[in-house]
Amino acid sequence: MSSPVGLHRVVTPAGVLPQAAQRLDASGPIATDEVRITVERLNLDAASFHQLRSAHDGDGDAVRAAVLAIINERGKMQNPVTGSGGMLIGTVDEVGPDSPLGLKPGDRVATLVSLTLTPLQITDGLADWDGLSEQVPAKGWAVLFGRSIAAVLPDDLPAETALAVFDVCGAPALTDRIVRRYDSPTVAVLGGAGKSGSLSLAAAARAGARTVGIVPNERERQLLESAGIADHVALADARDPVALAEAVTAALGGPADVTVVCVDVPGCEHGAILATAEGGTVIFFSMATSFPAAALGAEGLAADVTMLIGNGYLPGHADFALEIFRAVPGVRELFAVRAAR
Amino acid sequence: MSSPVGLHRVVTPAGVLPQAAQRLDASGPIATDEVRITVERLNLDAASFHQLRSAHDGDGDAVRAAVLAIINERGKMQNPVTGSGGMLIGTVDEVGPDSPLGLKPGDRVATLVSLTLTPLQITDGLADWDGLSEQVPAKGWAVLFGRSIAAVLPDDLPAETALAVFDVCGAPALTDRIVRRYDSPTVAVLGGAGKSGSLSLAAAARAGARTVGIVPNERERQLLESAGIADHVALADARDPVALAEAVTAALGGPADVTVVCVDVPGCEHGAILATAEGGTVIFFSMATSFPAAALGAEGLAADVTMLIGNGYLPGHADFALEIFRAVPGVRELFAVRAAR
Numbered sequence: 001m002s003s004p005v006g007l008h009r010v011v012t013p014a015g016v017l018p019q020a021a022q023r024l025d026a027s028g029p030i031a032t033d034e035v036r037i038t039v040e041r042l043n044l045d046a047a048s049f050h051q052l053r054s055a056h057d058g059d060g061d062a063v064r065a066a067v068l069a070i071i072n073e074r075g076k077m078q079n080p081v082t083g084s085g086g087m088l089i090g091t092v093d094e095v096g097p098d099s100p101l102g103l104k105p106g107d108r109v110a111t112l113v114s115l116t117l118t119p120l121q122i123t124d125g126l127a128d129w130d131g132l133s134e135q136v137p138a139k140g141w142a143v144l145f146g147r148s149i150a151a152v153l154p155d156d157l158p159a160e161t162a163l164a165v166f167d168v169c170g171a172p173a174l175t176d177r178i179v180r181r182y183d184s185p186t187v188a189v190l191g192g193a194g195k196s197g198s199l200s201l202a203a204a205a206r207a208g209a210r211t212v213g214i215v216p217n218e219r220e221r222q223l224l225e226s227a228g229i230a231d232h233v234a235l236a237d238a239r240d241p242v243a244l245a246e247a248v249t250a251a252l253g254g255p256a257d258v259t260v261v262c263v264d265v266p267g268c269e270h271g272a273i274l275a276t277a278e279g280g281t282v283i284f285f286s287m288a289t290s291f292p293a294a295a296l297g298a299e300g301l302a303a304d305v306t307m308l309i310g311n312g313y314l315p316g317h318a319d320f321a322l323e324i325f326r327a328v329p330g331v332r333e334l335f336a337v338r339a340a341r
Numbered sequence: 342m343s344s345p346v347g348l349h350r351v352v353t354p355a356g357v358l359p360q361a362a363q364r365l366d367a368s369g370p371i372a373t374d375e376v377r378i379t380v381e382r383l384n385l386d387a388a389s390f391h392q393l394r395s396a397h398d399g400d401g402d403a404v405r406a407a408v409l410a411i412i413n414e415r416g417k418m419q420n421p422v423t424g425s426g427g428m429l430i431g432t433v434d435e436v437g438p439d440s441p442l443g444l445k446p447g448d449r450v451a452t453l454v455s456l457t458l459t460p461l462q463i464t465d466g467l468a469d470w471d472g473l474s475e476q477v478p479a480k481g482w483a484v485l486f487g488r489s490i491a492a493v494l495p496d497d498l499p500a501e502t503a504l505a506v507f508d509v510c511g512a513p514a515l516t517d518r519i520v521r522r523y524d525s526p527t528v529a530v531l532g533g534a535g536k537s538g539s540l541s542l543a544a545a546a547r548a549g550a551r552t553v554g555i556v557p558n559e560r561e562r563q564l565l566e567s568a569g570i571a572d573h574v575a576l577a578d579a580r581d582p583v584a585l586a587e588a589v590t591a592a593l594g595g596p597a598d599v600t601v602v603c604v605d606v607p608g609c610e611h612g613a614i615l616a617t618a619e620g621g622t623v624i625f626f627s628m629a630t631s632f633p634a635a636a637l638g639a640e641g642l643a644a645d646v647t648m649l650i651g652n653g654y655l656p657g658h659a660d661f662a663l664e665i666f667r668a669v670p671g672v673r674e675l676f677a678v679r680a681a682r
Contacts, residue, residue: 017583017642019641113641117641241357243356270361274358284632289632291632294650296455298650299652300360300455301346301358303488303652307652
């Protein structure tokens, strides 16, 4: 009996989710709803890699040995200090007959669920990795559960580019879903020149919205204006509620129906709420969002706004984001600028 | 020119919201959209009062002097150490002709926005307060802005009871709004025997839902069962995702369409997500909710669920909660048990 969230792969402690497990069973035979992937490369989470590098004084051999030990011991790559993992690239090897993921053998895929919950076995001792970068060439296999997420890497884009799009693909998909609930919607995207921000702006425009992209400095204003993906571009500090609300209102003729928070700095909650119309929605994608600040902020402002915790998963989100990326030159320009920095 | 969120009352620093202000202008003449209230009692936030009591070694006179100094200096009661305030009870004295709050002179009201953003002036030196409890008899006035929240205290309930209901009145109102979006909805309320939990259970039932109340121990199970406000009562640790999801599924015949998190302990995010059906909604009311745990948890579980930050404000929320409280004996029983503890 397999569990769609992988409970049957948990060895210790019994009864927890795979992410919380100390050790997973990464053995090769798969359940009828699982998928086995031949691993090509691991992308370690940056925080995890930096911790390992520091702990071993930059000695690549020692870092490699440490990663190998973690994977052998835990049946997954989850740094016990940082708790974080990363993702992997590989090729689909076998697909169980009941797998709902829509993959087929030979597909080259990226896993969009964390390595912290992905059963993983390494067979080459990571011999091709120097231990000096997050990119880990590797041989071995990984297992995806019934409820898991993997995206087929497209032929027309470099893998690095596709991964950068996948990394933020929940934002445009959720923006699209929410914006379509409003008539003649107006949308403000805080951090509009970034990766998730530019995809969200483009998604909002495709969903029929009039948009403003908010940026923190003159350089990003020029970038976003020249990308041409927002109806308006305005410069404001998203941490300053009054200034932000004034900038949004000036650009859109009133507060936004939907405000999308894509800036990873703390303290943007009150501004996002104040910039949003009554009956509107704030979508928080920033991991720097404070739950109490948002909840208490809306109450203090007597603001009847719906506040969403940005879920990184929606069915079809990876393809949706790639479609926008391919169709909108301005989004590609902004991604290229970020990649070059 | 008055601002509906009170910007015109901010003295320093210029341009911030009243809650972030160092000092507000609490002078008596009101703008056309403001309301002035004659203060009867302040209810200090528990964290604030405990800090002051500790800082002054339990010396009531010193605590009184400290509170008075804060109010005189800041034009509001916001403890500079804890950052928190409280609320107040009073009688409406004057209503500006453009006030949208629906109050009239003589109404006895509780303010539902925090004292941290409410202009306040004390005229009796808090002479009737011994400095030994959070309940502060006081003479003076307070000002409500255009966008503010005050609820008229009902004649048929003690003020203490009404305040306990108002304290959590956002939960049943938002539960009602969300549950009505589903056909034949099923609802799980984590912490169903508590104040916000019991009101949410009753609201869900009125909105047509089949419900399960989740409780952490045998005592609360008996209380909730005897209150008779949930179709099912189940015992589970909300921090254990697998156990929680099993309890909900066993009670409802499947995961819940709407899961309402009313337990103030950390670590309930993954369980709430796992207990919720695809396309369902999780409403987080607990201030112990971790934004990243919720966002990353949904992604790791490939869960297409909508996750809401519980907004404490919806139009009409106070009256709605009072209505449920009056109509449902089981809710009143559970409030009485909490009050007696």
